[in-house]
Amino acid sequence: MRSINENSVGFVETKFYSCCEPPNELILSSGEKLGPITIAYETYGTLNKDKSNAILIFHALTGDAHAAGFHKGDNKPGWWDNMIGPNKAFDTEKYFIICSNVIGSCKGSTGPSSIDPKTKKPYGLSFPIVTINDMVATQKKLIDHLGIKKLLSTAGGSMGGMQALSWSVLFPEYLDSAIIIATNTIHTPQQIAFHEVARQAIKADPDWQNGDYYGKSIPARGLAVARMMGHITYMSDKSMQEKFGRRLQNKEKLGYDFSSDFEIENYLKHRGDSFVQRFDANSWLYLSKALDYFDLSEGKKLSDVFSRSLLKFLVISFTSDWLYPPYQTKQIVKALKVNEIDVSNIEIDASYGHDSFLVETEDQSRLIEHFLKRVTKEQ
Amino acid sequence: MRSINENSVGFVETKFYSCCEPPNELILSSGEKLGPITIAYETYGTLNKDKSNAILIFHALTGDAHAAGFHKGDNKPGWWDNMIGPNKAFDTEKYFIICSNVIGSCKGSTGPSSIDPKTKKPYGLSFPIVTINDMVATQKKLIDHLGIKKLLSTAGGSMGGMQALSWSVLFPEYLDSAIIIATNTIHTPQQIAFHEVARQAIKADPDWQNGDYYGKSIPARGLAVARMMGHITYMSDKSMQEKFGRRLQNKEKLGYDFSSDFEIENYLKHRGDSFVQRFDANSWLYLSKALDYFDLSEGKKLSDVFSRSLLKFLVISFTSDWLYPPYQTKQIVKALKVNEIDVSNIEIDASYGHDSFLVETEDQSRLIEHFLKRVTKEQ
Numbered sequence: 001m002r003s004i005n006e007n008s009v010g011f012v013e014t015k016f017y018s019c020c021e022p023p024n025e026l027i028l029s030s031g032e033k034l035g036p037i038t039i040a041y042e043t044y045g046t047l048n049k050d051k052s053n054a055i056l057i058f059h060a061l062t063g064d065a066h067a068a069g070f071h072k073g074d075n076k077p078g079w080w081d082n083m084i085g086p087n088k089a090f091d092t093e094k095y096f097i098i099c100s101n102v103i104g105s106c107k108g109s110t111g112p113s114s115i116d117p118k119t120k121k122p123y124g125l126s127f128p129i130v131t132i133n134d135m136v137a138t139q140k141k142l143i144d145h146l147g148i149k150k151l152l153s154t155a156g157g158s159m160g161g162m163q164a165l166s167w168s169v170l171f172p173e174y175l176d177s178a179i180i181i182a183t184n185t186i187h188t189p190q191q192i193a194f195h196e197v198a199r200q201a202i203k204a205d206p207d208w209q210n211g212d213y214y215g216k217s218i219p220a221r222g223l224a225v226a227r228m229m230g231h232i233t234y235m236s237d238k239s240m241q242e243k244f245g246r247r248l249q250n251k252e253k254l255g256y257d258f259s260s261d262f263e264i265e266n267y268l269k270h271r272g273d274s275f276v277q278r279f280d281a282n283s284w285l286y287l288s289k290a291l292d293y294f295d296l297s298e299g300k301k302l303s304d305v306f307s308r309s310l311l312k313f314l315v316i317s318f319t320s321d322w323l324y325p326p327y328q329t330k331q332i333v334k335a336l337k338v339n340e341i342d343v344s345n346i347e348i349d350a351s352y353g354h355d356s357f358l359v360e361t362e363d364q365s366r367l368i369e370h371f372l373k374r375v376t377k378e379q
Numbered sequence: 380m381r382s383i384n385e386n387s388v389g390f391v392e393t394k395f396y397s398c399c400e401p402p403n404e405l406i407l408s409s410g411e412k413l414g415p416i417t418i419a420y421e422t423y424g425t426l427n428k429d430k431s432n433a434i435l436i437f438h439a440l441t442g443d444a445h446a447a448g449f450h451k452g453d454n455k456p457g458w459w460d461n462m463i464g465p466n467k468a469f470d471t472e473k474y475f476i477i478c479s480n481v482i483g484s485c486k487g488s489t490g491p492s493s494i495d496p497k498t499k500k501p502y503g504l505s506f507p508i509v510t511i512n513d514m515v516a517t518q519k520k521l522i523d524h525l526g527i528k529k530l531l532s533t534a535g536g537s538m539g540g541m542q543a544l545s546w547s548v549l550f551p552e553y554l555d556s557a558i559i560i561a562t563n564t565i566h567t568p569q570q571i572a573f574h575e576v577a578r579q580a581i582k583a584d585p586d587w588q589n590g591d592y593y594g595k596s597i598p599a600r601g602l603a604v605a606r607m608m609g610h611i612t613y614m615s616d617k618s619m620q621e622k623f624g625r626r627l628q629n630k631e632k633l634g635y636d637f638s639s640d641f642e643i644e645n646y647l648k649h650r651g652d653s654f655v656q657r658f659d660a661n662s663w664l665y666l667s668k669a670l671d672y673f674d675l676s677e678g679k680k681l682s683d684v685f686s687r688s689l690l691k692f693l694v695i696s697f698t699s700d701w702l703y704p705p706y707q708t709k710q711i712v713k714a715l716k717v718n719e720i721d722v723s724n725i726e727i728d729a730s731y732g733h734d735s736f737l738v739e740t741e742d743q744s745r746l747i748e749h750f751l752k753r754v755t756k757e758q
Contacts, residue, residue, distance in 0.1 A: 188620060206585060224579070
């Protein structure tokens, strides 16, 4: 268990920012309006006098604003604690780090489990579809609220990488650089397919009740199946071999029954069941749909969307990531290079699959540390 | 639609063979007994006088005995019709082809949906766990019944390849050769993981009723989810790109709702829903478990299990098959070569993923045709 030491940001608290009160609702990509909106966020480190050391971090599908340090009474640190803190990749002695929960989620920001002020009941499926661009639009409001005119950098993996890409296209004049990790500019049919099956698993649960289950039984079985399947795609063939092999669960020999014989089976079930305690099924539906809708260039040529960019990019992928394989980040790099944009691209040799962006610390830290130093110098 | 022409075996009928009447039940790998057992099978071509031209074909998880030709009143041919027939890879002018449905299935052979003679009710979960070796043991009884002393060859892909491997180890003196396609000698944790999630999806369906659903509502939602997930693993990133891309379903633009926007979503749902009409959920549980239990060398060195083999092997894999990737068949080839066994190994360049063994006809046909000619000559 990680603990509070000289490399930890220590105890932290989630803060909340509210905006978009009617009649100033946010106009979403779909044309629908959403407001009021609450954004949960955390910050680590200190914003310098000229507000030039801010870095915005983006979480992945089931993440939250709690990226580093500890909440009081909780012995589990934030989701990227190995990367954020004094002398870590995102060095809080130097930089002011911000991480906010995306809209559509269930971790403090407005989402389908929030109370709709019009009906005084949870939105459920009446919550509008949100896109990656919509998430980014609310983050821009938060950054304005914090008085930051320009971000030193932005960074995220997976869905977080999509937000970093979206920022670089929607608000290029508001940032100096972007760190894009294990992601894609456009969701492929295979990526959509995995999500659609998970959505079908949730919808197949009779407790889902067309999204209207708040205060009743939650669709725990469907959501657990969705999470189990997701988990397979986050690991790799090799990492499963290394971590589990064909070891049996509390048994000396095959049981010849349907109780779980292999450790991998029990592990997945455990991950599915524990996920249900911490995440809302409707939020899973909304956020997976936001990923599936993601198409950075919206049908145009990818190289065209970067044409006016003066940003510096660091683009990272992992050899064993088969959910967002390295060929996809190579397409980003190609589109940037065509525009003579400053881009460093590294494919890190790691066996953890897509999860590498969360657990591979050594190479990522060195790359990000050097990149941020250079960006700071050339500001 | 394929039709009856000079390259078709024409109309065929499924036949049935019964064995293992108590007290002569089959002793299964688990130690449990099963009997009586019915085996559904089909044959194509003519057994020659010295019964030396017989080839046993094995189907994959959801396949059946109907490998080629047409059943009367049905306009869909058998599952490997593109490979079996006059002048095809398995040339019925030369060879006598046999294909039987595995035990545990629901396509005519004894399985969990069969009536247990003791209770006069469907077995359900009281059906014993069967293994690939158990399937092969019943096939051996069928071959004995047909009076065939030695098979010219055996062939199968995926679960069919495992049966071919099992035959080559259990009964090497009863065959001349084996054609092993897109398979593995031991199920990996990733392969087990995909199956376990699908099993959990079936079990999560309230209609599953611990397997006791016959004559009532079937667990259609759970089985559809299981099939959808399986289907993703049978295709490839590239084949999904080629077949669907991000084309929308009956729409000109994104719907911003949870109805299926993309064709791939609708396709998977359709495949899931239609599968439910033709396959039994309990059989899916049993057969997936048989695959997960498969370990050809049973903890021993793989090269040791082939040591006494005089067979000839043709081992085929496909570049885009990520469910049973080529590195796994290479391990078979290595174990065979260590024993100086006659093996040809080809990795076919095809984009269809694991499904390649069913749809890639050209290269497979040529390879199999030549291999069978050589084996016949050297008999």
